[in-house]
Amino acid sequence: xxxxxxxxxxxxxxxxxxxxxxxxxxxxxxxxxxxxxxxxxxxxxxxxxxxxxxxxxxxxxxxxxxxxxxxxxxxxxxxxxxxxxxxxxxxxxxxxxxxxxxxxxxxxxxxxxxxxxxxxxxxxxxxxxxxxxxxxxxxxxxxxxxxxxxxxxxxxxxxxxxxxxxxxxxxxxxxxxxxxxxxxxxxxxxxxxxxxxxxxxxxxxxxxxxxxxxxxxxxxxxxxxxxxxxxxxxxxxxxxxxxxxxxxxxxxxxxxxxxxxxxxxxxxxxxxxxxxxxxxxxxxxxxxxxxxxx
Amino acid sequence: xxxxxxxxxxxxxxxxxxxxxxxxxxxxxxxxxxxxxxxxxxxxxxxxxxxxxxxxxxxxxxxxxxxxxxxxxxxxxxxxxxxxxxxxxxxxxxxxxxxxxxxxxxxxxxxxxxxxxxxxxxxxxxxxxxxxxxxxxxxxxxxxxxxxxxxxxxxxxxxxxxxxxxxxxxxxxxxxxxxxxxxxxxxxxxxxxxxxxxxxxxxxxxxxxxxxxxxxxxxxxx
Ligand code: B1M
Ligand SMILES: [Zn+2]
Numbered sequence: 001x002x003x004x005x006x007x008x009x010x011x012x013x014x015x016x017x018x019x020x021x022x023x024x025x026x027x028x029x030x031x032x033x034x035x036x037x038x039x040x041x042x043x044x045x046x047x048x049x050x051x052x053x054x055x056x057x058x059x060x061x062x063x064x065x066x067x068x069x070x071x072x073x074x075x076x077x078x079x080x081x082x083x084x085x086x087x088x089x090x091x092x093x094x095x096x097x098x099x100x101x102x103x104x105x106x107x108x109x110x111x112x113x114x115x116x117x118x119x120x121x122x123x124x125x126x127x128x129x130x131x132x133x134x135x136x137x138x139x140x141x142x143x144x145x146x147x148x149x150x151x152x153x154x155x156x157x158x159x160x161x162x163x164x165x166x167x168x169x170x171x172x173x174x175x176x177x178x179x180x181x182x183x184x185x186x187x188x189x190x191x192x193x194x195x196x197x198x199x200x201x202x203x204x205x206x207x208x209x210x211x212x213x214x215x216x217x218x219x220x221x222x223x224x225x226x227x228x229x230x231x232x233x234x235x236x237x238x239x240x241x242x243x244x245x246x247x248x249x250x251x252x253x254x255x256x257x258x259x260x261x262x263x264x265x266x267x268x269x270x271x272x273x274x275x276x277x278x279x280x281x282x283x284x285x286x287x288x289x290x291x292x293x294x
Numbered sequence: 295x296x297x298x299x300x301x302x303x304x305x306x307x308x309x310x311x312x313x314x315x316x317x318x319x320x321x322x323x324x325x326x327x328x329x330x331x332x333x334x335x336x337x338x339x340x341x342x343x344x345x346x347x348x349x350x351x352x353x354x355x356x357x358x359x360x361x362x363x364x365x366x367x368x369x370x371x372x373x374x375x376x377x378x379x380x381x382x383x384x385x386x387x388x389x390x391x392x393x394x395x396x397x398x399x400x401x402x403x404x405x406x407x408x409x410x411x412x413x414x415x416x417x418x419x420x421x422x423x424x425x426x427x428x429x430x431x432x433x434x435x436x437x438x439x440x441x442x443x444x445x446x447x448x449x450x451x452x453x454x455x456x457x458x459x460x461x462x463x464x465x466x467x468x469x470x471x472x473x474x475x476x477x478x479x480x481x482x483x484x485x486x487x488x489x490x491x492x493x494x495x496x497x498x499x500x501x502x503x504x505x506x507x508x509x510x511x512x513x514x515x516x
Binding site for chain 2: 025111177184242249
C-alpha cells in the first residue's frame with residue numbers, strides 16, 4: 001500500500017490540489033444541487049477538474065465526496081446511494097491521478113452538531129464507515145477528514161475511516177481569527193486542542209483547511225507546530241475570503257500572491273500545501289513551481 | 295418574583311435548560327429555564343414579562359458571541375434554553391391570551407444550510423407575538439412563493455450566511471416582489487448590509503433579531 005508518511009520522509013514538501021466546489025459551480029453546479037451526484041450524472045466534468053490538478057503538477061488530488069456521508073446526502077434524499085456516489089468519486093480521481101499520484105478521499109462534516117443531540121454518535125460513525133469503505137473501494141490511497149470544527153465529530157470520523165479501511169487518515173480543521181487575535185474553530189477549538197485530539201484518535205497527518213486565506217494559515221501552522229513539532233502538517237488554504245464584485249463572486253488572492261506565501265508556510269512547518277475555496281489549477285501550478293525549487 | 299424572572303434570563307444566558315441537564319457544569323442540579331418558567335407562570339408572572347427577560351438574556355449571550363468570548367456551543371445551548379421557555383409560553387399565544395400580530399414566513403435561502411441565526415430570529419419574533427412559519431434551510435424561491443400563496447397576509451424574512459448564497463437571496467427577493475409586489479420582505483445574516491439589501495430590492499434589513507422585530511412592528515402601524 002502506498003504511504004503518504006513515507007513520501008514525506010527526508011523533509012520533502014508535497015503539493016496538494018485546489019478547490020473543487022467553486023470549480024464545479026463554474027461548470028454549472030447550481031446552488032441547492034448535490035455536488036456528489038455529479039460523480040454519476042456529470043462524470044466528465046468531475047474528471048476534467050481532477051485532471052486539471054494533475055496537469056498542474058499536484059502530487060495528490062482529492063475526490064468529489066466532501067458531502068458524501070449518508071447524513072449529508074439525506075438532505076437530497078440520496079442517503080441510500082452513499083456507497084455508489086463515493087466509490088464513483090474515488091474512481092474518477094484514481095483514473096485522473098494514474099499510479100504515481102496520491103488520491104485522498106475527502107470526508108467533510110455531517111453538518112449536524114453532536115452535542116445538540118440531533119444525531120447519535122452511532123449514526124455518524126456508521127455513515128462515515130460507509131463513506132470511507134466506498135472511497136477505498138474506488139481507489140483512494142488515504143482519507144482526508146476535512147473542514148472539521150468539533151473534536152467529537154472529527155474523532156468519530158477518524159476512527160470510522162481507520163476501522164473501515166486501515167488506510168492512513170489525515171484530519172484538518174477550519175480556524176477563524178477571533179477579535180482578540182487567537183485562532184479558534186466555530187466550536188471554540190484551538191489549534192493545540194485539535195492537534196492533541198485528532199492524533200489521539202489515530203490521524204497520521206494533521207492540519208487546517210479553508211478559512212481566510214494564506215496569511216492567516218501561516219499563523220495557524222505556527223500554532224499547530226508549537227503544540228506538535230513532529231506530526232506532518234497539511235494545509236489547504238482559501239484564496240482569501242469570497243467577495244461580491246459587480247454581482248459576481250471573486251476570491252482575491254492571485255496565484256502569484258499565494259505562491260509567495262507558500263515558502264513561508266513550508267518554513268513554519270507545513271509539509272503538504274494546497275488550496276481550498278477559490279484556488280484554481282493556476283494557483284496549484286504556481287505552488288508547484290515555487291515549492292519544487294526549494 | 296422579580297428574582298424568578300431575573301433567574302430565567304440568567305439561565306438563558308448560561309444555557310441552563312432544566313434540572314437534569316449536565317450543562318453548564320457549575321449549575322448542575324439547579325433548576326433551568328424549564329422549571330423556572332413553570333414556577334413563574336404558576337405564581338402569576340405574565341408571559342410578556344418572561345419573554346422580555348429571555349430576550350435580554352439572548353442579547354447578552356449574542357453580544358458575548360460577537361466578542362468571541364463564547365462560541366457556537368454556548369449559543370446553541372442558550373437557544374435550547376429559550377426553546378424550553380417557549381414550550382411553556384406557546385399556549386398563551388395560541389389561546390389568544392396574547393393575540394398574534396400577524397404571520398411571518400422565514401427561511402434560509404437556497405444553497406445555504408446555516409440556521410442558528412435564522413432560528414434565533416424566528417424565536418424572538420414568535421416571542422414578540424407573531425405567528426411564525428419556518429420553512430427551514432436551503433429554501434428555494436418556489437417554496438417561499440407557495441407559503442405566500444397559502445396565506446398572502448404575511449411578511450417574509452430571508453436569511454443567508456454565505457457570500458455565495460447572497461446571489462440566491464437576491465433572486466428570491468426579486469421573484470417574490472415580481473409575483474407579490476405588496477409583500478414586505480426583510481433580509482438578514484452576517485454577510486449582508488443595508489446597501490446589499492437595497493440593491494436586492496428588499497424592504498428591510500436587520501443586523502439582529504431586535505431589528506427584525508422593529509421592522510415588523512413598524513410595518514403593522516402602517
Ligand atoms: C429575516 O431577517 C433577518 C434578520 C436578522 C438575521 C437574519 C434574518 N438572519 C440572521 N440574522 C441576524 O440575527 C442573528 C442573531 O443575532 C445573526 O445570525 P448569524 O447567523 O449571523 O449569527 C448566529 C447567531 C451565529 N452564527 C452562526 O451560526 C454562524 C457561525 C459560523 C461559525 C458557521 C457555522 C455555525 C456553520 N457553518 Co459556516 N459558519 C460560519 C460562521 C462563522 C462565524 N464565526 O460567524 C460561516 C458563515 N460559514 C462559512 C463557510 C465558508 C461554511 N459554513 C459551512 C457549514 C457550517 C456548519 C454546518 C458547520 C455550521 C452551521 C450549523 C447550522 N446548523 O447553522 C459550509 C457551507 C454549508 C452550506 N452550504 O451552507 C462552509 C462553506 C464551510 C465548508 N467549506 O464546508 C463562512 C462564510 C464565508 C462567507 N462569507 O461566505 C463563515 C463566515 C466561517 C468562515 N469564517 O469561513 C444575524 O446575522
Ligand atoms: Zn474552503
